[in-house]
Amino acid sequence: MYIHPISFLNLENYSPWPRRILGLEKWQVPVRDKSKILTEYDNDTYKLALNLWEEHFGKRDTVRPLQFYHQLDKLKAKQILENKQIYGAAENAQLISIKEDLFITDYKTACTLHYLTIANILSDILEENNIDQVFEPGCGNGINLFYLLERVNLKLAIGGEISPNAVALGNKIATKCNMAVQFQAFDYHNEKDLISACALLEGNYILFTCHSIEQVSLNDSHFIDNILRLKNPPKLVVHLEPVLDHDDVHLHSALAIKYSTINGYNQDLLSTLQNYDAQGKIKIKRFEKRIFGINAFNPTSLLVWHP
Numbered sequence: 001m002y003i004h005p006i007s008f009l010n011l012e013n014y015s016p017w018p019r020r021i022l023g024l025e026k027w028q029v030p031v032r033d034k035s036k037i038l039t040e041y042d043n044d045t046y047k048l049a050l051n052l053w054e055e056h057f058g059k060r061d062t063v064r065p066l067q068f069y070h071q072l073d074k075l076k077a078k079q080i081l082e083n084k085q086i087y088g089a090a091e092n093a094q095l096i097s098i099k100e101d102l103f104i105t106d107y108k109t110a111c112t113l114h115y116l117t118i119a120n121i122l123s124d125i126l127e128e129n130n131i132d133q134v135f136e137p138g139c140g141n142g143i144n145l146f147y148l149l150e151r152v153n154l155k156l157a158i159g160g161e162i163s164p165n166a167v168a169l170g171n172k173i174a175t176k177c178n179m180a181v182q183f184q185a186f187d188y189h190n191e192k193d194l195i196s197a198c199a200l201l202e203g204n205y206i207l208f209t210c211h212s213i214e215q216v217s218l219n220d221s222h223f224i225d226n227i228l229r230l231k232n233p234p235k236l237v238v239h240l241e242p243v244l245d246h247d248d249v250h251l252h253s254a255l256a257i258k259y260s261t262i263n264g265y266n267q268d269l270l271s272t273l274q275n276y277d278a279q280g281k282i283k284i285k286r287f288e289k290r291i292f293g294i295n296a297f298n299p300t301s302l303l304v305w306h307p
């Protein structure tokens with residue numbers, strides 16, 4: 001394990017993104033439609049994870065969820081090194097950011113810092129508000145929910161995902177480890193999926209998202225309107241997402257905006273919420289920028305609101 005600071009002008013030795021962002025390396029902006037999402041996540045990342053579970057963990061008598069995710073991170077680190085043409089990594093070096101400072105670390109340390117940061121923030125918010133239920137739309141392989149369940153007692157956690165392999169994996173881990181979490185099909189563009197997931201939660205709950213709204217447009221999905229129409233809306237909505245602020249003149253902000261643009265990521269999270277806040281439909285409670293970046297150019301910010 002290692003972690004060391006890095007100067008701005010050294011970045012290109014560790015990441016292909018500075019050159020792509022500056023337009024010095026050819027880069028095709030992807031169209032992030034359902035077929036792209038399923039190819040990138042369902043057929044690749046989550047299929048690999050499901051295979052790892054079935055071959056090495058599912059048959060054991062006892063397993064702890066984080067034991068599995070620990071091995072999965074190792075497997076992903078190996079995959080990144082083997083696919084230099086995609087990830088551009090010359091060695092096991094991940095360029096991360098903590099606030100506005102940049103560091104190089106190994107891939108597994110970067111993952112651990114990222115997931116612990118997410119779990120820390122969420123467990124504090126749950127405790128402060130005395131809430132013991134959560135729903136994570138776009139939960140991927142369920143890692144945030146299992147990290148959270150290691151730290152706080154939850155009555156029920158729900159994960160929703162568009163990728164069938166991820167839903168199957170989450171439910172297998174939950175059943176095997178006998179944990180209060182369940183996973184079901186969820187598409188941000190389908191209001192019925194939201195209604196069905198939230199109907200499982202009686203009483204107060206928090207809806208949180210982590211790097212999944214980055215994949216969709218709020219304008220296209222009407223996600224905020226759908227939340228506001230729920231019979232039992234969440235007490236709080238917490239976004240741990242790249243939040244782009246076009247009024248922010250910091251260089252880190254400008255790089256993140258460019259990164260998001262050339263990757264076809266969400267551009268309208270903050271502007272939509274600010275608009276709804278101005279109309280009195282929601283209240284934004286907290287906005288902390290670029291807390292941690294497992295990828296320094298796509299850092300996670302915290303944005304909390306309530307209906």
Ligand SMILES: C[S@@+](CC[C@H](N)C(=O)[O-])C[C@H]1O[C@@H](n2cnc3c(N)ncnc32)[C@H](O)[C@@H]1O
Pocket residue numbers: 037041042137138139140141143144160161162163166186187188189209210211212213215216
């Ligand atoms: C970067 S991953 C993040 C996963 C998880 N939240 C985490 O923090 O590990 C983005 C996730 O968004 C999911 N996603 C993309 N488009 C979606 C949609 N329209 N509805 C639901 N999930 C979607 C992807 O399948 C993927 O699992």
